[in-house]
Amino acid sequence: MTTSREIRLKSRPVGVPTADNFELASVELPDPGPGEVQVRNTWMTVDPYMRGRMNDAPSYVPPFQLGEALQGGAVGEVTRSNDPSLKEGDLVSSFFGWREGFTAPAQAVQKLDAHGLPAEAFLGFAGMPGLTAYVGLLRIAELKDGDVVFVSGAAGAVGSVVCQIAKLKGHTVIGSAGGADKVAFLKEIGVDHAIDYKAEPDLTAALMRAAPGGIDVYFENVGGAHMEAALMAAKPFGRFALCGMISQYNNTDLGEGVRGLVMAVGKSLKLQGFIVSNHQDMQVQFLKDLSGWVASGKFKGRETVREGIENAPAAFLGLFKGENLGKMLVKL
Amino acid sequence: MTTSREIRLKSRPVGVPTADNFELASVELPDPGPGEVQVRNTWMTVDPYMRGRMNDAPSYVPPFQLGEALQGGAVGEVTRSNDPSLKEGDLVSSFFGWREGFTAPAQAVQKLDAHGLPAEAFLGFAGMPGLTAYVGLLRIAELKDGDVVFVSGAAGAVGSVVCQIAKLKGHTVIGSAGGADKVAFLKEIGVDHAIDYKAEPDLTAALMRAAPGGIDVYFENVGGAHMEAALMAAKPFGRFALCGMISQYNNTDLGEGVRGLVMAVGKSLKLQGFIVSNHQDMQVQFLKDLSGWVASGKFKGRETVREGIENAPAAFLGLFKGENLGKMLVKL
Numbered sequence: 001m002t003t004s005r006e007i008r009l010k011s012r013p014v015g016v017p018t019a020d021n022f023e024l025a026s027v028e029l030p031d032p033g034p035g036e037v038q039v040r041n042t043w044m045t046v047d048p049y050m051r052g053r054m055n056d057a058p059s060y061v062p063p064f065q066l067g068e069a070l071q072g073g074a075v076g077e078v079t080r081s082n083d084p085s086l087k088e089g090d091l092v093s094s095f096f097g098w099r100e101g102f103t104a105p106a107q108a109v110q111k112l113d114a115h116g117l118p119a120e121a122f123l124g125f126a127g128m129p130g131l132t133a134y135v136g137l138l139r140i141a142e143l144k145d146g147d148v149v150f151v152s153g154a155a156g157a158v159g160s161v162v163c164q165i166a167k168l169k170g171h172t173v174i175g176s177a178g179g180a181d182k183v184a185f186l187k188e189i190g191v192d193h194a195i196d197y198k199a200e201p202d203l204t205a206a207l208m209r210a211a212p213g214g215i216d217v218y219f220e221n222v223g224g225a226h227m228e229a230a231l232m233a234a235k236p237f238g239r240f241a242l243c244g245m246i247s248q249y250n251n252t253d254l255g256e257g258v259r260g261l262v263m264a265v266g267k268s269l270k271l272q273g274f275i276v277s278n279h280q281d282m283q284v285q286f287l288k289d290l291s292g293w294v295a296s297g298k299f300k301g302r303e304t305v306r307e308g309i310e311n312a313p314a315a316f317l318g319l320f321k322g323e324n325l326g327k328m329l330v331k332l
Numbered sequence: 333m334t335t336s337r338e339i340r341l342k343s344r345p346v347g348v349p350t351a352d353n354f355e356l357a358s359v360e361l362p363d364p365g366p367g368e369v370q371v372r373n374t375w376m377t378v379d380p381y382m383r384g385r386m387n388d389a390p391s392y393v394p395p396f397q398l399g400e401a402l403q404g405g406a407v408g409e410v411t412r413s414n415d416p417s418l419k420e421g422d423l424v425s426s427f428f429g430w431r432e433g434f435t436a437p438a439q440a441v442q443k444l445d446a447h448g449l450p451a452e453a454f455l456g457f458a459g460m461p462g463l464t465a466y467v468g469l470l471r472i473a474e475l476k477d478g479d480v481v482f483v484s485g486a487a488g489a490v491g492s493v494v495c496q497i498a499k500l501k502g503h504t505v506i507g508s509a510g511g512a513d514k515v516a517f518l519k520e521i522g523v524d525h526a527i528d529y530k531a532e533p534d535l536t537a538a539l540m541r542a543a544p545g546g547i548d549v550y551f552e553n554v555g556g557a558h559m560e561a562a563l564m565a566a567k568p569f570g571r572f573a574l575c576g577m578i579s580q581y582n583n584t585d586l587g588e589g590v591r592g593l594v595m596a597v598g599k600s601l602k603l604q605g606f607i608v609s610n611h612q613d614m615q616v617q618f619l620k621d622l623s624g625w626v627a628s629g630k631f632k633g634r635e636t637v638r639e640g641i642e643n644a645p646a647a648f649l650g651l652f653k654g655e656n657l658g659k660m661l662v663k664l
Contacts, residue, residue: 052598059598060568223594228586236392248594254560257589262555262580264605266384266391271603273596 002029002038002079005309006069006099013054016250016320021054022313025069029103032082037092037106041076044097044309044330045123046316047157051249060275072097073128075112075119076332086111093122100309100332115291124327125161125301126290128276133161133219134286135279136241140272141217143169148211150174150230153221154191155182157327158243162219163191164299174210176203176226178322185325189300197226204229214238223247224256231263242273250320302326334361334370334411337641338401338431345386348582348652353386354645357401361435364414369424369438373408376429376641376662377455378648379489383581392607404429405460407444407451408664418443425454432641432664447623456659457493457633458622460608465493465551466618467611468573472604473549475501480543482506482562485553486523487514489659490575494551495523496631506542508535508558510654517657521632529558536561546570555579556588563595574605582652634658 003026010023032038050072053064064070074097078090083106086092092109096102112119117126124130136158137143149166153159154175166173167190175191177183178198186194193210200206207215207229214235220227223245230240248255264271293299304324306315312330319328335358342355364370382404385396396402406429410422415438418424424441428434444451449458456462468490469475481498485491486507498505499522507523509515510530518526525542532538539547539561546567552559555577562572580587596603625631636656638647644662651660 060600227593242597244597245594251594254591255594257591258593259586259589261559261590261593262577262583262587264603265574265576266605266607268392268605268607268610270605271596273598273600273602275598275600278600 002101003027004029004099004101007309007312008069009054009064009066012056012066013051013250015252017051017054017317019313019317024310027099029101032080032103035083035105035107036103037078037083037086037109038080038101038103039076039092039094039096039109040079040101041074041097041099041332043075043120043123044099044312044332045073045127046312046319046328046330047072047129048244048246048249048319050316051320060277070098071095073123074099075122076101081106091119093127098309098312115287117291117294120303120329120331121301123329124157124303125299126287129157129327130161130290131279131283131286132243132276133158133165134289135276135282136219136243136274137162137165137217139279139282140241140274141219141239143171143217145170147216148172148174148213148235149217149219150176150207150211150215150233151219151221152176152197152226152230153244153246154194155185155325156221157324159219159221160185160189160302160326164189164293166217167191168293168298172211174207174215176207176222182322182325185302189302204232207233217241219243221246224258227258228260231258231260231269234263234267234269236267238267238269240269240271242271246320304328305331307331334433335359336361336431336433339641339644340401341386341396341398344388344398345383345582347584349383349386349649351645351649356642359431361433364412364435367415367437367439368435369410369415369418369441370412370433370435371408371424371426371428371441372411372433373406373429373431373664375408375452375455376406376431376644376664377404377459378644378651378660378662379404379461380576380578380581380651382648383652392609402430403427405455406431407454408433413438423451425459430641430644447619449623449626452635452661452663453633455661456489456635457631458619461489461659462493462622463611463615463618464575464608465490465497466621467608467614468551468575468606469494469497469549471611471614472573472606473551473571475503475549477502479548480504480506480545480567481549481551482508482539482543482547482565483551483553484508484529484558484562485576485578486526487517487657488553489656491551491553492517492521492634492658496521496625498549499523500625500630504543506539506547508539508554514654514657517634521634536564539565549573551575553578556590559590560592563590563592563601566595566599566601568599570599570601572601572603574603578652636660637663639663
């Protein structure tokens, strides 16, 4: 038997989550039965979408259950195996995050071919957030030659990959993020115009200055004022990939509302929401492209790392305070 | 020489237009020169989109000019021809509305093949509004078998055609309109659930009652609370055709804002604005389908008619008060 600590949902957050909504618990992991493995997690991810699962409401993923360990992406090493498909020391990814270890059927974990990348990259730019950026930009926003691209949450896990893919493809990129550190990071990854939205009294005016001819593509991670600015600045036939609206996730009602949506009529805009799990067919091409970009030295992964399972709730809460530069991860 | 009366833009409306923004004037029509024709208009159209052209702002059509006759769709008869392509008595359509007659190059008017329909139908269900309904429902909203369709402004020029096409294709249709007369009309054209939005304290609740399983397609003519209700009621992968937002056209600022747009992310919704003039390639198939529906007796055209050029401004203003059942037209 092995002890594992895990984070459970103690109470459902109302509005902005707090540390009180979570509790740390210890469990004894059962020995792996036939066809099972035991895994020690080395990294876990916290993502904004998890906020939705903390509500008791139907969505595209079922709600977390009170008193049970949360779930999410993790990578780790097989420590014991009772299945021929995996052996001790194998690197695996799973959805058994928010815990130090687990025992599960071998089919419930995926053996990870790291393509020469560090394992934790598969929770970030080489994993779900990276694929989200790739799908949203290329399929949903239908990126095409000459497009001017605006990205909100541009210094985040998804946004920073969007910016870099668009730059690698030769586009003019405008990125918005909050604070001087993030603006510096955006310049470092080649963004043409970095907007510090916290320092701008009028985001629409700032966007218009950065893109006087307008934008063709908007990659939406934030919502609210960012969406309004994008509607105002959009050129005819602009395409908006609606990936997330982190400014809205803690609303206890319908929130403030986005003004200017009527622009979408006159400008023939397309606004399209998407969930990456419906676009797994792009995974192979994504990893192929990404490996090339990383090998060429043109792509920078960036992570903000918190250490220890006991700090996982704080890492999650930090997402809504904008504490992360690139992907927020927890090292276990 | 022949006298024609016309309606000119006297001043640009701020907010809701009033009769004072218009003036009636008389002009003498010049004799048709070589290659020109003179036309007596018999019908003209007033449409909500014209409100946008009354502002001095760039849009997909240039603004109307102060002191000049307004423009818009019209049908009429050639009274004098100085071009071999047209002869006296020919039925033509043109964009020289808001006037009793005009002299213009023959190439600036289109000879009308009425397909056995009354001429004024080409300003309504067989013209731009009809094609708008067809394009929005079939191409933009990608209507497919089994879709539940919600239409706002359902008793209007475009909405009433959307409802009927969707019914002819076997769909469940929910229509929203304001007032008992309109609800009665919606039932007459086969709409399954007619919502009188003026009588509903909670439009979202009313829509949920009409479509407990949710909606797949939303045809947007109104904006505001209707959009919010559609976002709340939409099923995953719902498609919204954004045709117009008449509730927003008289705003002097960005208006109130649409809440709940974050739903578009989690439900993978597609919201797409469109302008019918970019979809003229569907015109031939549209008239073919429409002729069949009309011939079978399954399609009802409906018009609200005002008489005389002097009443054209009132007809236009009436659009924003919901005075029209079906297409608002002016008989000249």
